[in-house]
Amino acid sequence: MVSLSKTIFKAYDIRGIIGKTLDAGVARQIGQAFGQAALAKGERAVVIGRDGRLSGPELAAALAQGLQAAGVDVIDLGVVATPMVYFGTHALDARSGIMVTGSHNPPDYNGFKMVLAGEAIHGEAITSLYQRIVDHDGSSAATPGSYRTHDIRAAYLERIIGDVKLARPIKIAVDCGNGVAGAFAGDLYRGMGCEVIELFCDVDGNFPNHHPDPAHPENLQDLIRCLQETDAEIGLAFDGDGDRLGIVTKDGQIIYPDRQMMLFAADVLTRHPGQQILFDVKCTRHLAPYIAKSGGQPLMYKTGHSLVKAKLRETGAPLGGEMSGHIFFKDRWYGFDDGLYAGARMLEILTRESDPSALLNSLPQSDSTPELHLELKEGENVALMDKLRSDAEFPGHEQIITIDGLRVEYADGFGLARSSNTTPVIVMRFEAETPDALVRIQGQFKRVILAAKPDAVLPF
Known part of the structure; x- marks a missing residue:
């Protein structure tokens, strides 16, 4: 048994090392504490899911037990990308959700990303879960919550395919780094009309090929090689849990998310002229002028997916983005970060061009x-x-x-x-x-x- 450590309660999620700071016992405690917090907000059900990590099944099962012990009904989506849990809190009869994921961390990590009553929790809301566990008397609800599984795959894919329309067919390469996005990316983009070359799309929690983190150039070399050797026009890469997007052009240029945001902002502002566009402190100094030139108000903010989501809600901005690859569309979407959806929106923009790479490479940079x-x-x-x-x-x-x-x-x-x-x-x-x-x-x-x-x- 691992003893509970306050160090795993981070600024915008819970994250620990399996067998050292995180195990099934800790997961059960977190589930019960979150369940109590959900009930205090008037929520009766919680959506859960897990990525492809080897520790996922055990942690998710224990998490569900803890939630049920609190008296909360559990809707288990199984193996899904993180944004599919967020989607579940909009599409199902539950506004709270927990994703069991280690994101882009090494294989021996795992953790929890959480939405409580429609809000991504961070800071004190996360540390209060720790305090709730410490203060808990060990009792369970008189009537435990129910448990059911739900397959959300079709509804999620149909929602995106119904929303995002390509101007022409396109051949793309997709690198999922053996992360959980690999279970969905190929079918999504084929459903939109793309021809798809899949790299490392078999889900494997050992990550045998390269780390699933498109923020680092070394993890994009296979995708760059694929674009050189095939007739694919553009490359998309995803992190371990599918909430972040990386893009590579035909000539091997990496288009970092702050430059992706230029195209997203220009597109979104055609429907929301004069609105604020949110971005974090790590972004290029070329982004703010580009937003202003496109008719928007640039707003720089703190780094952190939960913090940006909260600021998006506060400002009513139709778009937010982070240098790390979290892109948040409130335009035609729900305001949560979703790498798969962001990839779809990028393809919608790029297929209006005869040479997508030329458009991407023309974006200002230093x-x-x-x-x-x-x-x-x-x-x-x-x-x-x-x-x-x-x-x-x-x-x-x-x-x-x-x-x-x-x-x-x-x-x-x-x-x-x-x-x-x-x-x-x-x-x-x-x-x-x-x-x-x-x-x-x-x-x-x-x-x-x-x-x-x-x-x-x-x-x-």
């Missing part, structure tokens, strides 16, 4: 880095960011944005350092108009980080 991680010990990341906020100086900057870490804007680029909400890491990203400017900005960040922590092993 020299930039992917996400860079400074690995630290537990808790060090928060302390280091506090020190940087109070002490660091950046000569020649135009603006410092502090909504999430430090984003330092210069006339010719920006540098970002922010504390990860899920791991003991400082996440950094740099962008500049020239290679020399990139080196200069990185040099400033290197100087202030080493001044605050001389033994820091920087990734640049």
